[in-house]
Amino acid sequence: MIIIKQADAFNQWRKKESLSVGFVPTMGALHRGHLSLVKKSMAMCNKTVVSIFLNPTQFGPNEDFESYPKTIESDIRLLHSAGVNVLFLPNEKEMYSRVASVQIPESPLFKKLEGKSRPHFFFGVTTIVAKLFNIINPSHTFFGKKDAQQLIIVERLIQKMKYSIKMIPVETERDANGLALSSRNQYLNGSQQKEASLIFKGLTKIKKNIINGEKNCKVLKKIFIEFISKNKNFNIDYISIADMETLEELIEIPSKSYLVSTAIFFKNIRLIDNFDYSQLDT
Numbered sequence: 001m002i003i004i005k006q007a008d009a010f011n012q013w014r015k016k017e018s019l020s021v022g023f024v025p026t027m028g029a030l031h032r033g034h035l036s037l038v039k040k041s042m043a044m045c046n047k048t049v050v051s052i053f054l055n056p057t058q059f060g061p062n063e064d065f066e067s068y069p070k071t072i073e074s075d076i077r078l079l080h081s082a083g084v085n086v087l088f089l090p091n092e093k094e095m096y097s098r099v100a101s102v103q104i105p106e107s108p109l110f111k112k113l114e115g116k117s118r119p120h121f122f123f124g125v126t127t128i129v130a131k132l133f134n135i136i137n138p139s140h141t142f143f144g145k146k147d148a149q150q151l152i153i154v155e156r157l158i159q160k161m162k163y164s165i166k167m168i169p170v171e172t173e174r175d176a177n178g179l180a181l182s183s184r185n186q187y188l189n190g191s192q193q194k195e196a197s198l199i200f201k202g203l204t205k206i207k208k209n210i211i212n213g214e215k216n217c218k219v220l221k222k223i224f225i226e227f228i229s230k231n232k233n234f235n236i237d238y239i240s241i242a243d244m245e246t247l248e249e250l251i252e253i254p255s256k257s258y259l260v261s262t263a264i265f266f267k268n269i270r271l272i273d274n275f276d277y278s279q280l281d282t
């Protein structure tokens with residue numbers, strides 16, 4: 001694996017690659033979830049590039065930019081043994097003063113779900129992802145379904161900016177208790193992670209009720225809220241059942257194309273999880 005820190009140097013590498021290049025953007029603190037994106041890329045593409053860049057513009061003033069877990073040595077070891085071809089590891093100056101700025105068309109989707117609590121978030125994500133796409137110029141990119149709204153918004157970004165990049169969504173990796181893997185889980189110890197799997201259990205309750213024929217979204221959300229609220233350590237930011245295209249809240253469960261998603265504060269850590277209509281049998 002080679003490590004490249006500058007866009008110009010990456011350009012030199014990229015010019016020599018005429019076959020498919022898969023790209024997995026990350027902010028580091030890598031876990032099994034990231035590695036499943038890497039594995040998928042390696043299975044589908046001739047070369048795999050991973051970036052690690054902790055992007056300041058997607059964090060709000062009172063969020064965890066400073067304390068976000070940083071595990072660069074073990075990240076490099078993991079990527080190296082996974083067989084990644086290039087790690088792109090730029091610094092802030094490289095990404096924000098040396099790489100050209102991009103004008104991202106704002107989408108109403110930025111203000112839905114995550115965007116309500118984190119209004120800056122999707123501006124930061126789309127800005128950095130566009131800059132990375134411009135540098136890496138991948139044929140494929142791999143995003144986890146755990147960040148469902150991010151995945152939907154980046155898909156739209158690809159369409160709007162007319163990038164010739166194929167988006168490959170990858171299933172959420174979970175621990176043995178069902179907790180969705182996230183770099184932020186590192187803030188929690190073992191027993192707290194076990195407790196946090198209540199979020200997955202709450203979503204599974206909604207899923208079972210949908211399978212049993214409940215279609216009323218208000219009823220389904222109430223079941224979730226009552227279940228989670230029994231544990232006083234949890235504070236629900238939102239529970240949403242929304243159309244997958246528009247992210248507008250639904251009144252009734254349609255036959256397809258809906259997303260059930262939640263964000264919950266547990267011990268002041270904001271955790272997100274979701275499932276969509278295609279995952280009813282998982």
Ligand code: PAF
Nearest residue numbers: 025026027055125128147
């Ligand atoms: O999902 C993430 O880790 C980040 O939002 C991303 C896509 C790497 C952009 O900084």
